[in-house]
Amino acid sequence: MTANHVLYLFGSAAPPVLNIAGVIERAQADSWNVCLGLTPTAARWLDDELPALEELTGHPVRSQYKLPWEPDVWPPTDVAVLAPATFNTINQWALGITEKFIVGFVAEAIGKGIPTVAMPCVNTAYVQHTQFDTSIATLRAMGVHVLYGEGGSVPNEPGKGRPDAYPWHLALHAAAAALSEGNADRP
Template identity: 60%
Template sequence: MSTTRPVLYLFGSAAPPVLSIAQVVRQAQFRGWEVVLGLTPTAASWLQDELPELNRLTGYPVKSVYRRPGDPDVLPPADAVLFAPATMNSVNSLALGITTSWVIGFAAEAIGKGIPLTVMPCTNTALTGHPQFPRSVATLHEAGVRVLLGEGGFVPNAPGQGDPATYPWEAALGAIEEFVRR
């Protein structure tokens, strides 16, 4: 499928807000994006029953694993990448360049290719209190990644106190549009 609309690669990892990703795809499409959906393997397993509908909704296969050498790449080039929700594991892996999943590998390449990348974590205060997490956020900032953490993005909650319905998807979509316009 070819498109004249800008292409947003929407990536999600295994945090509860990923369960509403179909609604976010629709919101992004309404805002004018062609959407390619990528999920970490665990997030893909959480959404296993919805994958056929997500494939239909985007018009592309939902990607969660690397393609085999020689297999064709059927996805259009990305104009921007939004990684939300991004777990502590995903944030740390991306910052450290540990590309054991396709979404982390693609996001790492996006940094090197200069594709606008916005990451919005979804983690709790106990995990963000780990000493590696702020170092990873700082590394991503230094690499030119926009990280939506704190006021205007995701504000971590106490363990067990999160409400997936309050995850700031609208802020994430607005931020990636602003980032691309710059």
């Protein structure tokens, strides 16, 4: 893989997002050009780190839609990864509720054929809500590679999460695989 492959890394407000700098560094070590997008709440959690994250990626960190007359500040992407994806983010995406920039992007990515990976970060109380399984099934049916359950993120008991154990490596591996699959389909 060469450094000209662009990865849009999107994160929502779940504790693993606090480790996003290390994930960016790992992705860059694998030659990804990373652009970081966050939900507004995740951006607030990382407010003190945003300048350093912009320096690390070489791109502005985005958490809001741009205004119609503003130019795009990121290069076009090859793959998008949404991780950690909260209960709220997964459900909004599956239902097409796109008030958040990152949800709007990944919803549109499906229609544009941009390979997209999602890895939820939820607890066992949230997954009791029937909409969650419906949303996971909906996203998978639309071609999103959802890393949930065996081979992905597994829900923890409420209050027992271990952000350091979140399997970021699976999301980065899935992004690389999606890129390889996409390139195999090109003439």
